[in-house]
Amino acid sequence: MSDAHIGGAAVPPVEPVLGSEVAPTVEAAPAETPAASSVPVLCPACGTVNDPDAKYCEECGTQLGDLVEVSTAPEAGETEAVAEQNEATSSTSAPRRACVYCGGSIADDGYCELCGKPAQSERDHWQEAPAAWVGGVCDRGIRHEINEDAMALAADPQPGEFAVLVVCDGVSSTPGSDKASLAAARAATAHLAAGRETDVADGHGDELAQARWSDRMLEAGERSSAAIYEAIGELAARTNPPSCTFAAAVIDGPLVVVGGVGDSRVYWIADSGKSRQLTTDDSWSQEMMAHGMSRQQAESAPQAHSITRWLGADSPHEVPHVVPTYPTGAGWILVCSDGLWNYCSDADDLAELVHRVVGLVGSNPVQVASSLVDWANEQGGQDNITAVLARFDSVVPTPAQPA
Secondary structure, three states: OEEEEEEOOOOOOOOOOOOOOOOOOOOOOOOOOOOHHHHHEOOOOOOOOEOOOOOOOOOOOOOOOOOOOOOOOOOOOHHHHHHHHHHHHHHOOOOEOOOOOOOEOOOOEEEEOOOOOEEHHHHEEEEEEEEEEEEEEEEEOOOOOOEEEEEEEOOOOOOEEEEEEEEEOOOOOOOOOOHHEEEHHHHHHHHHHHHHHHHHHHHHHHHHHHHHHHHHHHHHHHHHHHHHHHHHHHHHHHHHHOEOOOOOEEEEEEEEEEEEEEEOOEEEEOOOOOOOOOHHHHHHHHHHHOOOHHHHHHOOOOOOOOOOOOOEOOOOOOOOOEEEOOOOOOOOEEEEEEHHHHHOOHHHHHHHHHHHHHHHHHOOOHHHHHHHHHHHHHHOOOOOEEEEEEEOOOOOOOOOOOO
């Protein structure tokens, strides 16, 4: 996620609690009959019920030894104390999630019984695939406790026909930016996707497509800003209100129109030939590169992720930069947050990574996006990570220079 507006201070990431502690085991009632050997075994870390002969938990991998055996009813002749113990064991037989921080069990109140941290939410990791040729993954990463990234997608079933890809990255120095990013992404996608239906009904010719979608992209920025105001409510009056970046791509046949505010990016990843970054960042590092500083120096500086434009109540300028283009050949449209490109910024380097991933997992967009997210987490996962891809197989002559 973008660390801060220019002049703001980023909220330092909270270190996750590392370790392999598990919930303490409870001694089971001694087996009195040979039938006890067929009793299922309860994992002490996540609560999963495993087969009687299982050595490791099939859900979380915890080694299973002399652990709790799950009994569903007292046997005849059991003492009252043993019956009560088995009843307590039975009440925990339902699978319980393991804590992502320490491996402990998540209690009914939603907090880990060992470290006390809240359970992982649905927002922490999710994927979308509106069509077989379009998909994305949004992930909390390793170091941040909440996911302030968001994505929203739309696509026609026919590959290459029409798609909308939007990624928004909440500014981490402004609490509540997770709400801002999700509201902005969904509002922009809804507006851009509705443009497809309107334009088809109006019957506009291809010669007007660039101007039509460019206007629509500008309107999407406005709709996103309005959605942020509605989502954050009274937080809009704060000195430092919730805000986010904005990166979007519309694929309409051979035409691709991109828009951006902040430092989330859209890339063209060519199967062969030159790949390129289609958006231009609104950031301190981009300004430094414009003045001659090398990419490596600018993007590794402490101020690198301070953005100069964003969407939100205190934004000085919310209008997206809009660029129409006609990619030639086959490749990928990639929309991502800085949680990914921060580890692989240059378009050719990122293309090499995508090609390597495709060689390993195939060309399913969700699988490719998931592998890119995994790779970013392997590099340290210091930020939220979002990767959205659309397969682009059109081979068309490049038309006149876009307006």
